[in-house]
Amino acid sequence: MxxxxxxxxxxxxxxxxxxxxxxxxxxxxxxxxxxxxxxxxxxxxxxxxxxxxxxxxxxxxxxxxxxxxxxxxxxxxxxxxxxxxxxxxxxxxxxxxxxxxxxxxxxxxxxxxxxxxxxxxxxxxxxxxxxxxxxxxxxxxxxxxxxxxxxxxxxxxxxxxxxxxxxxxxxxxxxxxxxxxxxxxxxxxxxxxxxxxxxxxxxxxxxxxxxxxxxxxxxEQEFPPEFEGLDLSQYRYEHPMTGKNTFFLPYRISKGCPSRCSFCTGRLVDRYDYKSEDKVIRELKHLTSTYGTNNVQFADASINGNPVQLSNICDRIAEELPDLRWYAYARVKGCSKDVLEKSKKAGCFSLFWGVESADPRTVDLLGKRFDVREMHDLLEHAIAIGIKNYVHLMYNTPHESQKTLSNLTGFIDRYVDLPLVVLLPQRFLLEPQSLLFEKSDHYGLTNIRKVSGPVFEREQYEYDELGGTDHDSIMERNARHREILGPHLELIRCRNLFDFSENRRLKRFGPRAMMQLHAISSRSPLFRRLYDSFVKWMETREKTIREQL
The missing domain is CATH 3.40.50.280 (Cobalamin-binding domain)
Structure with a gap:
């Protein structure tokens, strides 16, 4: 090069x-x-x-x-x-x-x-x-x-x-x-x-x-990381798959992000480029040998940005580094069942997916560029072969409709109870320098203005939608939709609390039972205070360290 x-x-x-x-x-x-x-x-x-x-x-x-x-x-x-x-x-x-x-x-x-x-x-x-x-x-x-x-x-x-x-x-x-x-x-x-x-x-x-x-x-000219001088003990933790005193070596097979999601600024960090297969295998061998671990966190924005490269690397990992265990971010576009199977064979145990939406129009708006049916097929295949899936979702997106909401709640109902799926919902925020911000007219947004707030908080912007929907109407719509989504979001919250809890008694209690308490609490201020106190206690008791997001 x-x-x-x-x-x-x-x-x-x-x-x-x-x-x-x-x-x-x-x-x-x-x-x-x-x-x-x-x-x-x-x-x-x-x-x-x-x-x-x-x-x-x-x-x-x-x-x-x-x-x-x-x-x-x-x-x-x-x-x-x-x-x-x-x-x-x-x-x-x-x-x-x-x-x-x-x-x-x-x-x-x-x-x-x-x-x-x-x-x-x-x-x-x-x-x-x-x-x-x-x-x-x-x-x-x-x-x-x-x-x-x-x-x-x-x-x-x-x-x-x-x-x-x-x-x-x-x-x-x-x-x-x-x-x-x-x-x-x-x-x-x-x-x-x-x-x-x-x-x-x-x-x-x-x-x-x-x-x-x-x-x-x-x-190709990026050096493999060296952790000389760092106290490696501060990165160790007990992981359910890899055991006590685990630490994950960060490494990446590519730089930059191959996607152009309209809501994200990741495209600004690096231009997309990838390493040769020989370099990747040589450096993985060096790192795992030097630091005495077979656990790797691939730090790529999307591990399958170049599916051919990933497929070939997985073949070589399976043959030359058969004990490697790893997790990574992946994107739906450019993935296939064959790539998933090769990844699993090469030691992949977990993938993070930027799905964001199960509504085709919203998928297009956010620049995800995947077919919703294909997304479901890939997720279900990953589950079938034993890969754990962390799925990012987004609500209160621009132009959100009842159909958008229905598709989102349907997605949650489909996956929330599956042990190999963790749902990670978050509210949409308009990011400065994102494509939605820079090319707002193209996405049907107008009159963007900054909301005054403390400098230590994330910047927030409000906007109107082309076609006559002003900011106040958008806020009213978002509030209605959050109320409709409320039980689903609370179910995800409870499911994740139980999923990451080390307390076996709490695990047996279960998120569905928590949801029954939540329904009761909505009718009684006293039960609401008790419910909130119990959830807060669970959050403070959570000790499990998670894979990096």
């Missing part, structure tokens, strides 16, 4: 360099699913820089924050929260908030000192705010260092949304390998380099925000 960037040997480091520290930051909210996952992107960059003789260290604070730090700040916990005003005053050093100060005092000194560059790998929204706090700590303790923010969050967001917050010297959109390597060379004094030559770099020049063309590394 043709090189798409300069000769990286020109930017290699030496042992006397001040070096690079990579940071996967904690977050400011624990509103995460109970998942334990390794920092794939950061560890790929670590391997790349190490290969080019750059002294580099990597640190990951997210698992400690989520699983081992009950007293840390938590924006969505009334007992651990903070205001927007107190956050930004603390960031400016203008005021002291005890929780925010303790947070920085806890994690800041754990970041290795004395480096020349600190690169933050920011995947999720709530990590960004934690990165600002820790970046300020670095600025105070090591003022000569460069601070760089990158990762999917920075790649997707408009530059104007994060640059004004400052703290960082530079930001990187796209793949971080080459930009960090070139920034390191620039930091060492390579004056023939200039900022304009660094792909993906966002910087300020005379008060103007300059955003260079996105950094894009071909999939």
């Amino acid at each position: 043709k090189e798409q960037f300069p000769d990286t040997a020109l930017f290699s480091g030496s042992p006397s360099d001040p070096g690079v520290v990579l940071v996967h930051p904690p977050a400011i909210s624990k509103r995460y699913l109970r998942t334990k996952f390794m920092p794939y992107g950061m560890s790929v960059i670590y391997a790349f820089l190490k290969h080019h003789s750059v002294p580099v260290i990597q640190t990951d604070f997210l698992m400690e924050y989520l699983f081992d730090s009950p007293d840390d700040i938590d924006y969505h916990n009334p007992d651990r929260t903070f205001s927007q005003e107190s956050f930004f005053n603390s960031l400016k050093g203008a005021a002291d908030h005890p929780g925010l100060r303790q947070f920085v005092e806890k994690y800041g000194p754990k970041i290795p000192s004395g480096a020349g560059i600190y690169g933050f790998s920011i995947v999720a929204y709530h990590q960004y705010w934690a990165a600002l706090l820790l970046g300020r700590f670095i600025r105070e303790t090591n003022p000569q260092a460069l601070i760089v923010f990158g990762g999917p969050f920075i790649t997707i967001r408009p530059s104007e949304s994060f640059v004004p917050h400052g703290i960082a010297d530079y930001w990187v959109k796209g793949n971080g390998e080459l930009p960090l390597l070139m920034l390191h060379a620039l930091f060492k004094g390579r004056r023939e380099l200039d900022l304009a030559s660094i792909p993906g770099l966002v910087h300020i020049d005379e008060g103007r925000i300059i955003t260079n063309s996105k950094s894009d590394l071909p999939a």
